[in-house]
Amino acid sequence: MGLHLLGLSNIILTDIAPVMPALKRNLKRNKPVLGKTLKTSQLYWNNSNQIKTLNPPFDFVIAADVVYIEESVGSLVGAMEELVADDGVVLLGYQVRAKEAHEKFWELCEKVFLIEKVPHEDLHVEYAFEEADVYVMRKKMIK
Incomplete structure (x- = not known):
């Protein structure tokens, strides 16, 4: 999240499914500081479709x-x-x-x-x- 504050754009935070609710809660909690919502996405490293969806x-x-x-x-x-x-x-x-x-x-x-x-x-x-x-x-x- 600190990367956003440095001016980087197109930031996607990823994790596995069980962790996604906590990740989204942390983003919501920090929204006043961040100003805009960063993207989140579920990512399992062995899932090529999930990787492609991120648009690398x-x-x-x-x-x-x-x-x-x-x-x-x-x-x-x-x-x-x-x-x-x-x-x-x-x-x-x-x-x-x-x-x-x-x-x-x-x-x-x-x-x-x-x-x-x-x-x-x-x-x-x-x-x-x-x-x-x-x-x-x-x-x-x-x-």
């Missing part, structure tokens, strides 16, 4: 705390690849939740993205914590 590609895809089930990692990386523009950026807030998912996620990401870890000293001191990292990922250009 996007300049920025922002995700946080999304790597925890090994079986879903391939779909997540595939969705990020479809959603972000060739010259776009994936900004990822990351914390290791499950070793197998962690290993598979980075193995798949390295095939698709150039990955840069943001140094902890560059993160805001109030919001950063030692167990979590922030990554900037850009698509590799295939020649």
